[in-house]
Amino acid sequence: MDGLSAMLIGHSFVRRFKNYVRTTEDKRVKWNLGLERIHIRYDGLGGRKVGTILNETLENKLKNPPNIVILQIGGNDISNGKRPETVASDIENLVMKLHQEYHVEYILVSELIQRKSAPLKYNENVMLCNRILTALLEHIPFAKLWHHRGIRNSQFNLYIEDGVHYNDRGNYKLYQSYKQACIFGESQLN
Numbered sequence: 051m052d053g054l055s056a057m058l059i060g061h062s063f064v065r066r067f068k069n070y071v072r073t074t075e076d077k078r079v080k081w082n083l084g085l086e087r088i089h090i091r092y093d094g095l096g097g098r099k100v101g102t103i104l105n106e107t108l109e110n111k112l113k114n115p116p117n118i119v120i121l122q123i124g125g126n127d128i129s130n131g132k133r134p135e136t137v138a139s140d141i142e143n144l145v146m147k148l149h150q151e152y153h154v155e156y157i158l159v160s161e162l163i164q165r166k167s168a169p170l171k172y173n174e175n176v177m178l179c180n181r182i183l184t185a186l187l188e189h190i191p192f193a194k195l196w197h198h199r200g201i202r203n204s205q206f207n208l209y210i211e212d213g214v215h216y217n218d219r220g221n222y223k224l225y226q227s228y229k230q231a232c233i234f235g236e237s238q239l240n
C-alpha cells in the first residue's frame with residue numbers, strides 16, 4: 051500500500067514524545083518511526099482531555115485524514131476525577147467519530163499509562179479504564195486497545211522527576227511501541 055499515513059493524537063505524552071523524536075541524538079530514532087512506507091504526524095497538547103478532542107474542530111487537523119490514528123489520551127481525565135467508565139465511554143465515542151465522520155480506517159487506543167507519582171487511586175482507575183476499553187473495543191472491527199510492551203514492568207526508571215512523564219529511556223520504549231502499533235494498524239488495512 052502506497053501513501054499510508056498515521057497520526058499520533060493525545061496529551062502531553064505525545065507533545066513530549068514528538069520533542070524527543072525531534073531532538074534526541076539516539077541514531078535509532080527516526081521521525082517516521084523508521085517506517086519508510088508510512089508518513090507520521092503528531093498532535094500533542096499538554097493537559098488535553100478526551101472531551102477536548104471530541105469538541106475540537108478536527109476538520110483542520112484531519113483535512114487529509116490519516117489511514118491510522120493512535121490515541122494516547124485519558125490520563126488527564128482520570129487525574130481530574132472522571133470515573134473510568136465515563137472516560138472509556140468517551141474514548142469509544144471518539145473512536146466512532148474518527149471512523150464515521152473523518153473516515154480514519156483504523157484506530158489504536160494506547161492503554162492509559164500508570165504514573166510513578168500518582169494521586170490516590172489513579173493507577174487503580176487507569177487499570178480499570180484499560181479493562182473497560184478492552185471490552186468496549188473488542189467488538190469494533192476498526193479499533194483496538196494497544197498495550198505498551200516492556201513499560202509497566204520495566205526494571206529501569208522510565209520517568210523524569212515529576213513521576214508522570216517519561217525520560218529518554220521511557221520515550222524510547224514508547225517509540226518502539228508506537229512503531230509496532232503502526233505496523234499492526236497497517237496489517238489491518240490489507
